[in-house]
């Protein structure tokens with residue numbers, strides 16, 4: 098029995114489908130089970146990781162947990178609650194969704210928060226695997242209405258190259274790691290197959306949609322003003338600006354990892370394939 102947290106999100110939604118297809122029995126956690134798809138082998142359970150009492154029965158009889166929550170300031174607290182509840186219930190193995198560059202020295206609060214949780218997990222006595230993905234291609238889907246309306250992709254990453262990864266491939270790696278031996282005590286950096294600048298992203302979007310899409314490079318101040326106007330939290334803004342600065346500097350953030358191909362036996366999806374799969378969204382349909 099596997100407990101999947103973050104089960105309604107970009108990664109978790111795909112992971113639950115993949116595990117169901119493999120015939121795995123699992124509990125999928127959500128705060129609102131009314132909007133969840135019925136799937137063979139999947140029991141949707143209502144729980145809020147903020148509320149330790151709601152976690153009492155979630156892990157009963159489970160051996161494994163997939164741990165993931167949103168990019169939000171309470172991420173560390175929520176994930177520590179889940180680790181504590183899982184450990185107390187006798188869960189033996191945890192696969193954690195983390196992020197590239199998770200470190201106590203990261204300039205990004207997201208990176209520091211993931212590192213804190215990784216440390217707690219490694220000291221929990223449970224076996225663990227840590228997945229550290231790079232930037233999700235799906236972030237661009239969130240921006241698709243603006244891309245279609247304005248014909249611009251905005252970012253403060255300069256000409257920095259990023260090996261964006263399709264969240265479906267992160268889910269496929271998670272499914273493999275959860276269901277096959279040999280992955281314990283491993284930290285996997287997960288990237289797509291090639292490093293692209295936002296200029297490359299705009300060019301591929303133009304070619305696929307048949308409409309002109311341009312890269313509107315933002316200054317750090319411009320990105321901050323946009324994020325404030327969009328209502329982003331201070332924590333998220335500080336993280337986004339730090340990550341963009343790392344990407345402008347280049348180096349480690351441009352490196353392609355072989356891990357997806359090694360684990361899945363096939364290359365990760367390219368950005369072109371991702372855009373092809375979502376072309377109507379980028380056309381504003």
Ligand SMILES: NC(=O)c1ccc[n+]([C@@H]2O[C@H](COP(=O)([O-])OP(=O)(O)OC[C@H]3O[C@@H](n4cnc5c(N)ncnc54)[C@H](OP(=O)(O)O)[C@@H]3O)[C@@H](O)[C@H]2O)c1
Pocket residue numbers: 102103104105106107108109126127128129144145146147165166167168172175194195196197207230231232233236264
């Ligand atoms: N976006 C990127 O480029 C990127 C890159 C590297 C790493 N990451 C990491 O990936 C993670 C986000 O993954 P994602 O995009 O797949 O997630 P997502 O789409 O934002 O979904 C978040 C999931 O967390 C669950 N959740 C949030 N708060 C909860 C709570 N209090 N109790 C129970 N469940 C809760 C949500 O469930 P309900 O709403 O159904 O309750 C939902 O299933 C973050 O840790 C982020 O740091 C992101």
